[in-house]
Amino acid sequence: MSFHLQLVARPFPFINCAVTPTAALTCHYHRRRPTCFHTKKLCSAAAISFPFRLASTATKLSSSSSSSSFRCFSALSPELKSSLDKVVSSSKVILFMKGTKDFPQCGFSNTVVQILKSLNVPFETINILENEFLRQGLKEYSSWPTFPQLYIDGEFFGGCDIALEAYKSGELQEALEKAMCS
Amino acid sequence: MAVSKEQVESTLKSKLNPYHLDVTDTSGGCGASYSIEVVSEQFEGKRLLERHRLVNAALVEEMKHIHALSITKALTPDQWKEQEAKTTKEAA
Numbered sequence: 715m716s717f718h719l720q721l722v723a724r725p726f727p728f729i730n731c732a733v734t735p736t737a738a739l740t741c742h743y744h745r746r747r748p749t750c751f752h753t754k755k756l757c758s759a760a761a762i763s764f765p766f767r768l769a770s771t772a773t774k775l776s777s778s779s780s781s782s783s784f785r786c787f788s789a790l791s792p793e794l795k796s797s798l799d800k801v802v803s804s805s806k807v808i809l810f811m812k813g814t815k816d817f818p819q820c821g822f823s824n825t826v827v828q829i830l831k832s833l834n835v836p837f838e839t840i841n842i843l844e845n846e847f848l849r850q851g852l853k854e855y856s857s858w859p860t861f862p863q864l865y866i867d868g869e870f871f872g873g874c875d876i877a878l879e880a881y882k883s884g885e886l887q888e889a890l891e892k893a894m895c896s
Numbered sequence: 897m898a899v900s901k902e903q904v905e906s907t908l909k910s911k912l913n914p915y916h917l918d919v920t921d922t923s924g925g926c927g928a929s930y931s932i933e934v935v936s937e938q939f940e941g942k943r944l945l946e947r948h949r950l951v952n953a954a955l956v957e958e959m960k961h962i963h964a965l966s967i968t969k970a971l972t973p974d975q976w977k978e979q980e981a982k983t984t985k986e987a988a
Contacts, residue, residue, distance in 0.1 A: 790899065859952055859959045872945050875967050879944060 789850035798855050803868035806893045807837035810852055811862040815839045822874035823862040829881045835890050867893040898927030899958045911954035912936040915973040928962055935976040944970065974982040 802808055809826055813819030815837075818827050830837050842849040842861055850859070856863050857871045864871040866889050871877065880886035899922050909916055916935035923929035932951065939947045947970035952959065959965065971979065 823964075857949065857952075859956075860965060870945075872948065876944050876948060 784798065788854065789847070791851070792853035794847070794851045795855060798852070801840070802865045802870075805836075805838045806867060806896075807835055807890065808865040809837055809839045809862055810842050810865070811839050812841070812843050814841050819843060820861070822860075825874050826864055826877045829877055829886070833881075833887060833890060847870045866890060867896060899930075899961045900927060901930070904930055904955065904958055904962075907956055907958060908932070908934060908951070912938055912950065916976055922964070922966070929964040929966075930962060931945060931966040931968055934967070935969070935971045935973055939970055939972045957983070 805870035818824035864877050901919050906921050914934050914936045918933040920931040922931045948967050
């Protein structure tokens with residue numbers, strides 16, 4: 715347990731700083747004053763689902779007020795978007811996958827893990843099965859309907875088919891080399 | 897709710913006007929998993945990622961019921977002809 719939780723937990727403390735003043739305005743965070751007290755424990759899943767629980771409450775709260783907070787209904791809330799902006803660039807190579815590096819729970823995810831392992835590049839994985847909000851939000855964030863999703867240098871590189879194709883053609887190695895040198 | 901192979905084919909045909917299309921049901925009968933080979937002029941000048949995005953966009957409705965979609969080939973007609981020529985040469 716400790717191993718993959720560590721991997722997952724690392725990028726997510728960003729969530730706490732995702733409650734920007736702008737977000738607070740959009741979603742009426744100020745009505746829920748004790749925002750930060752809820753997230754004392756750094757459990758990744760709790761941390762990432764936290765803005766959503768808040769968002770939905772905030773939406774309810776603000777439904778009678780004049781300002782609109784329609785963005786809260788989307789799977790990709792502004793908070794998740796800004797957190798993901800940070801997460802995808804927190805490491806050169808990030809793989810959002812089903813399962814973990816050492817225990818992939820899907821053949822497609824496994825393929826990409828094996829490719830990356832064979833290329834000997836350091837990479838982080840995030841298990842999207844642990845968090846439904848993250849899973850749905852990421853589909854919108856990457857405009858990609860399935861997992862795995864590979865990010866290189868903060869940019870969406872592709873899913874399994876693309877990673878495999880690019881691996882065969884050498885493009886993946888090129889992209890990774892470029893990322894490692896940058 | 898499953899999506900039939902015919903449905904996937906007809907959607908792709910109408911949206912991508914493919915030069916060649918091969919849809920294989922890889923689900924073992926439940927219709928939730930497909931493998932696709934598609935050759936279309938619309939891929940001209942586009943990177944693989946953009947080509948896959950086109951296919952994903954075309955199948956956005958179907959994707960709600962498809963669990964896994966594998967795009968094994970997304971080529972332009974020229975690339976396709978080139979590949980065909982190569983394989984026939986090798987076979988000969």
